[in-house]
Amino acid sequence: MPRTLLEALAQKLQACHVHGDAEEPPVATLWTDPRGEWKPLIPLLRQKLPELLCLGDYDPEQQQGPALWLRCLVDGSLPPAEAAAGKLPVIYLPGISRQELRAGEGCPWTLEPLIELMFRGSLWLQRNGRDWTLPAFLGSSDALGLDLSGDQATKAALSRALAEVASVQLEQLRGKRLEAEDFNAYLVPDSIRDLLQWMADPPAFQQRCSQEQWAVLSSTWKKELKFDPTKDGEISAAERLAKGQGGWDKVWQRFAENPTAFPGIPELLRRVEPEQMGLAVGGQDLSRWPSHNAACEDQVLAGLQALTGKSHAMACRCVRDLENQHRERRSWIWAQLGLSPMAKLLEPLGLLAQRADQPLVGTTPEEFIAPYTTDGWEADLSAWQAVAMASTAEEDVVRRAVADLLRPWLDDTASRFQKAVASSGLPAPADQGAISAAPGEVLFFADGLRYDVARQLQKSLEVMGITGSLTTRWAGLPTVTATAKPAITPLISDIQGQALPEDFAPTFRSGKPTSAAELRKALTAQGYTVLGDDDLNIPSGPEARGWLEIGDLDHRGHQLQNDLPRQIQPEIERLAFRIQKLLEAGWRSVKVVTDHGWLFCPDGLPTAELPKHLTSSKWARCAAIKGDSQVPVPTAAWSWNPSEQFATPSGAACFNTGGNYSYAHGGISLQECLTPVLVVSGGVSNAPTAAISEISWKGLRCNLEVSGGSAGMTADLRREAAGGPSVATTAKPIDDGGARLLVEDDELEGAVVVAVLLSPDGRVIAQRRTVVGGDNA
Structure with missing residues (x-):
């Protein structure tokens, strides 16, 4: 997470580089700033973004130049700065709005080289398509989400103090309404802050100061700290800062409150070794060095x-x-x-x-x-x-x-x-009872969700205010998806196992395979709604039961092996966010289940030998035995037919199948067999009853008919998705079971949009796709 406004700004600009697999990557990010209000941050930001370029007078040392020069850098006609090599350029355009670039023939000729970059690059804009202003960035939930007063005095104070505010820890700005006096406080003369800024970069600080300011500061430091910057210099200041004597301890404490605001001080302290000051004797505090x-x-x-x-x-x-x-x-x-x-x-x-x-x-x-x-x-x-x-x-x-x-x-x-x-022995799936969803509940199948990962998921959900209970259940044996996934569905009474197949999969009693597609069909036949990963997934009513398959841990583990750990926490966050959205959509609870766990040990688990001619199939941690072959490793009963045995290596070993496994499953261990069952709630308690029953168009005017309770609700039209930007002139309240919405932009005729119903608190509770001016999509 970003710690300062400056870090958040750099992250947001870099996030514009993301593109889909089927899309050409952008060649640059364009950053329009009509009022030039971000300009004071450019020198600081360039330290974090060496790829940052700026429109202006030609000054290549400052990465600044006219539009044609910028275009040559983007197209590779000119070499980039060494630190920016291989990075996607970010082009800052002070005094330029997105409308000017989009004006076509009306665009100033000096900007024409940049017009094409709008189509080959990315524009850094708000979700509503507007330029990012400074107040918008601080206040938007898509950025910093701070509570910022909207009056002009506050905006003016923020602009004046921007360079100082940029390095302030965001936690110091949260939890209160920010007004003009909060930002003015950063402009009040502060001799300790100024001393630290001078120590961090003496030439730059003195260049910013007038002669009068420098004289006042020097006098203050002499009086309060017995320090003469001209006579003593920054090395002496570093020694005194580390010792913390004679008033310098409060200077250190100020540095400690926000060390990122004074980036040059660590290097300054490195220039003075503690041994030179006689501090290497036992008992001395060396933590400041x-x-x-x-x-x-x-x-x-x-x-x-x-x-x-x-x-x-x-x-x-x-x-x-x-x-x-x-x-x-x-x-x-x-x-x-x-x-x-x-x-x-x-x-x-x-x-x-x-x-x-x-x-x-x-x-x-x-x-x-x-x-x-x-x-x-x-x-x-x-x-x-x-x-x-x-x-x-x-x-x-x-x-x-x-x-x-x-x-x-x-x-x-x-x-x-x-x-x-x-x-x-371990209990068979039938002995433990079928897993099922209660009315209003989603069975949330998270592939390969091991117990320790489930504990982290529970922790992440609790931070969101979503609480519940975590219990355990034994996986089917062998602990592979083909055997274990059917065992955590409501369908186990319809599933059987006969002879152990090479893929370890049981079948339905009808003879159909227990493939993912057939499992979903059978769940639908039992009244479950099979949910999509990216859909809004509003329950059809209070008695609805859902089934959702999600999660990439198992796939990633097999694919990445040693490199899996870096993917686990992002996957936990993705699962937590999806659960939150289900509860917000109106499901009463979510029951998270999984098929099996796994073993992970970097640089490889132990190896066990099992001759290939004794098996009909051999995986990392289990093998199907060929005929009546006698295998030199332990065997265990298949959960779907205990008379059928499979081979499993001893301990945490993997069969030698030609690979070095850091990640594997299929065998018998606590990590593979003991699976979590996490039941959580905490979202909206009642499923919404309102729905969009009919949509009709007359030209660019959309008529919605709404069924169910609609008190306090509003309707809107959104571009591309329910959470996308509005294309209606304004959202309209539901009146007498319906609403009329107008699309003002005639260029949208024929475009697919999403009609949405919004609760009084702005939550999407129903949606339906439609075509502007035409038939429903």
Whole structure:
């Protein structure tokens, strides 16, 4: 998440580069600014966006020039700046509006070289197609979402203080209504802030100051801090800042409040080694020295590199010791500035070392549930989190460290669990009862949602105010989709297994396959509404039951192997957002289920040998046995027909099928077999009763007829999707069971739009596609 206005602005501009698979990538992003109100930020923004170009007088050192020069840079006729090589240009156009570029022949000739870029590039605009103004960016929910007063005094104060506000932590701006005095406060003379700004870049600061201002500041610093900038210089200031004596501690505290606002100070402090000041003796506080922090980072890296060859117990102890030694550094300023990545990595690594040093034991499968769901799952969670956090430079070291800590624990836990399963067995799907949806509930099938990932999903939903209960259920064996997915549907009484097929899939009693398409057909026959991933999915009534298949974890795991961890958190956020939208659409609750879990260990799980001639099919963690062959590995009963056996490797091993598996499933382990069932609610409690019953057109005037309760509702026409921009002259309230809407732009005749009903709080509760001026779509 962006921490400052400046970071948010850079992210939004870079987000314009996104394009669909079937689309040509944009050649540039055009940033129109009719009033030039963003101009004070351009020098600061260029530090984060070296690809930023500016329309203006020719000044190549400042990445500025006329339209023709900009066009040559975009088309490659001129080479870009070294720092901008390979990056998509962002072209800032101060004093230019989007209408001027769209004016065709009416466009000023000086801008004509840029007209074509409107079609080959992206325009950075609001959702309603307007230019991003400064107040809009601060106040819009599509940007910063701050509570900004709309009066002219506030806008003027914001404009005056923009350069200062740009580096303020956004958390300091949230939770209150921002008015003129809030922004004026940033312009009040502040000698400590000015001192830090001078230290960060003395020449630039003095150039901004008038002689009078510099004289006042110098006098103030001499009086309050016994510091003469002309005589003492910035190196002396760095020494005093780090020591924090004689009033300098309040300077440090000010720096600590917002270190990103003074980007040159860490480098200034690096120019003074603590040893030069006699601070390297025991007991001295070295936390203010970036060089000391960097040395500590090297110690952690060396400690992780030294794990190779150690026993598992010793490796766990070494990592716990590193965590105890370096955890304090996560509270230092350098961690906020991204200069302590190894200290941050030790948080999940330390938890992994703690959990992986505690074996899970039990004599029956049920005895493993409590220790794993209490805290054992944190070993799996912290393993992928650590890999996801690692930078490219340290990725190999972190992967090896995670493997050293995790692999023995995975193998030991799986071996113990397999002995319990061999002794007591696992309940078959029918023994656990069918999974079904209650009226008003969606069965939300999230492919490969392992228990630890479900815990993170539950946590993300709670932040949204969506709460519920998390329980567990045993997956079908083998833990592959073909066997396990039918087992978590309401259809299990209609499914059977005979001879174990090569793909491990049971069939319907009718003889039809249990493919995804056939499962959906059978669910529809039972009264379920099969929902689409991207649709609004409003329930048809209070008794409606839904089925939605979503999630990409399993596919990504097989595809990415070592690189899966970085995709897990974005997938969790996608699932949480989809659940939120279902509840907002009117479903009472969502029951999240999955087919199986998986094992993950970076750089590969152990390997088991199973001769190919003994199997009719062999996957990473299970194999179908050929005929009456005797296999040299354990076997287990197929959940759909216990008389049929399949082969499974011991422990956490994978069969040697020619690949090195970091991600795999299909076998018998807690991670694969113990699946989550998460039932959540917290959205709108009652399904909407209003619906668009009929649409008719007379020219560009649309007549809507609405059925059901419509008190306080309004109707609108949206472009492309229910959440798209309005194309009606204005939204209209529902009056006497209908509404009349006018499309003013005659160029839209024949275009597909979406008629929507809006609740009093602006929520879309019904939608229907239609063609402007014609038949319904």
